[in-house]
Amino acid sequence: MSNMKQPFVTLEQLKAITEQFPTPFHLYDEKGIRENARRLKEAFSWNPGFKEYFAVKATPNPAIMKLLHEEGCGMDCSSLTELMLSDKCGIRGSDIMFSSNDTPAEEFVLAAKLGATINLDDFTHIDFLKDTIGTIPETISCRFNPGGTFTAGASKEGFQVMDTPGDSKYGFTRPQLTDGFQKLMSMGAKHFGIHAFLASNTLSNDYYPTLAGVLFRTAVELHQEIGADIRFINLSGGVGIPYRPGDPANDIAVIGEGVRRQYEEILVPAGMGDVAIYTELGRFMLGPYGCLVTRVLHEKHIHKEYIGVDACAANLMRPAIYGAYHHITVSGKEDVICDHKYDVTGSLCENSDKFAIDRMLPKIDIGDLLVIHDTGAHGFSMGYNYNGRLRSAEVLLQTDGTPRLIRRAETPEDYFATLLF
Ligand SMILES: *Cc1c(COP(=O)(O)O)cnc(C)c1O
Numbered sequence: 001m002s003n004m005k006q007p008f009v010t011l012e013q014l015k016a017i018t019e020q021f022p023t024p025f026h027l028y029d030e031k032g033i034r035e036n037a038r039r040l041k042e043a044f045s046w047n048p049g050f051k052e053y054f055a056v057k058a059t060p061n062p063a064i065m066k067l068l069h070e071e072g073c074g075m076d077c078s079s080l081t082e083l084m085l086s087d088k089c090g091i092r093g094s095d096i097m098f099s100s101n102d103t104p105a106e107e108f109v110l111a112a113k114l115g116a117t118i119n120l121d122d123f124t125h126i127d128f129l130k131d132t133i134g135t136i137p138e139t140i141s142c143r144f145n146p147g148g149t150f151t152a153g154a155s156k157e158g159f160q161v162m163d164t165p166g167d168s169k170y171g172f173t174r175p176q177l178t179d180g181f182q183k184l185m186s187m188g189a190k191h192f193g194i195h196a197f198l199a200s201n202t203l204s205n206d207y208y209p210t211l212a213g214v215l216f217r218t219a220v221e222l223h224q225e226i227g228a229d230i231r232f233i234n235l236s237g238g239v240g241i242p243y244r245p246g247d248p249a250n251d252i253a254v255i256g257e258g259v260r261r262q263y264e265e266i267l268v269p270a271g272m273g274d275v276a277i278y279t280e281l282g283r284f285m286l287g288p289y290g291c292l293v294t295r296v297l298h299e300k301h302i303h304k305e306y307i308g309v310d311a312c313a314a315n316l317m318r319p320a321i322y323g324a325y326h327h328i329t330v331s332g333k334e335d336v337i338c339d340h341k342y343d344v345t346g347s348l349c350e351n352s353d354k355f356a357i358d359r360m361l362p363k364i365d366i367g368d369l370l371v372i373h374d375t376g377a378h379g380f381s382m383g384y385n386y387n388g389r390l391r392s393a394e395v396l397l398q399t400d401g402t403p404r405l406i407r408r409a410e411t412p413e414d415y416f417a418t419l420l421f
Pocket residue numbers: 055057058076078099100197200201236237238239280281282283284377
């Protein structure tokens with residue numbers, strides 16, 4: 001299935017927005033975010049307890065979190081400040097899933113105070129939690145790591161999902177789950193959840209159903225072995241998005257149906273037809289509905305052709321650290337032939353600070369606005385201050401077409417705020 005990757009914003013709109021808010025900034029598409037959240041909900045509407053806990057780390061912004069909460073989502077937090085952020089947004093209690101690892105004591109304290117559902121990453125955290133908050137919550141979840149390799153999906157198109165949980169630092173082993181649930185029960189836990197995150201950015205409609213199969217079978221075993229009352233299965237994140245033109249987009253309706261089939265085959269016959277399905281999607285919820293808008297400052301002609309823009313890897317780290325592909329549109333030149341080969345660079349004193357390498361694009365002129373696609377998740381949030389570069393603003397393109405500043409750009413005062421002279 002081809003994917004033409006048109007930006008969600010036109011040059012005319014960008015001209016108006018950049019008059020109010022100087023580049024660079026991340027721009028988010030409220031309409032796209034809401035419609036996608038509704039599609040997800042619809043895909044799992046067969047499961048009455050279904051809930052998406054948005055992975056806050058993907059896009060930790062109150063405006064985004066509140067609009068997802070309006071769409072029925074809870075928040076998946078993994079740190080103290082993410083918990084505080086959720087609290088400040090008025091999102092608390094069972095609307096928070098706390099999925100962290102290597103967890104400091106103060107984070108368990110706040111999670112418990114907010115009434116969050118705690119998802120333990122390790123067997124030893126059972127005693128640590130008890131010692132920290134003085135009790136074991138009645139409802140608690142454990143993260144499973146089956147080890148080995150995990151594969152899902154058809155290989156012939158090259159979009160088979162493969163990952164190696166055996167090398168990942170997260171979760172309980174299978175025997176530890178049995179021991180852990182028993183121990184938790186002896187300490188007062190009554191209701192359980194099981195969570196696993198086995199592959200990232202998957203482009204296969206088979207990832208969630210295959211993972212669901214693993215978790216559903218594990219749940220049935222735990223129920224039969226030790227009588228654990230399993231209330232929810234958390235499929236976590238990992239559903240991917242098509243960063244490249246031509247990548248196959250996941251079809252969330254097909255994914256939801258695939259999970260339903262596993263549910264009917266495994267849980268229902270075991271008398272577990274009341275288990276709720278949770279997800280903790282980040283990238284799938286926001287990735288395509290954000291872009292980084294940046295202006296061309298310079299062109300440079302040496303051994304290669306360079307386009308220098310006013311954003312840099314401090315605003316979007318994925319290309320520099322993972323070599324990740326982000327599609328680029330020269331705004332207003334959507335229909336112009338891509339007959340120029342450029343490296344598109346930021347200003348960091350790091351040669352990896354390139355948004356694109358050998359990318360075929362239309363002829364670019366100084367002052368052009370570039371749209372760097374799919375930065376809505378793990379974009380702004382991975383930003384940093386290397387080279388003294390400042391984090392950009394975030395702007396929400398609201399459903400009514402007007403832009404709203406949802407985070408101001410950092411100023412030098414912010415940069416200096418933590419320094420002691
Ligand atoms: C990062 C993360 C997610 C979200 O992952 P995506 O790939 O963005 O869907 C969900 N759960 C946990 C525990 C995570 O660490």
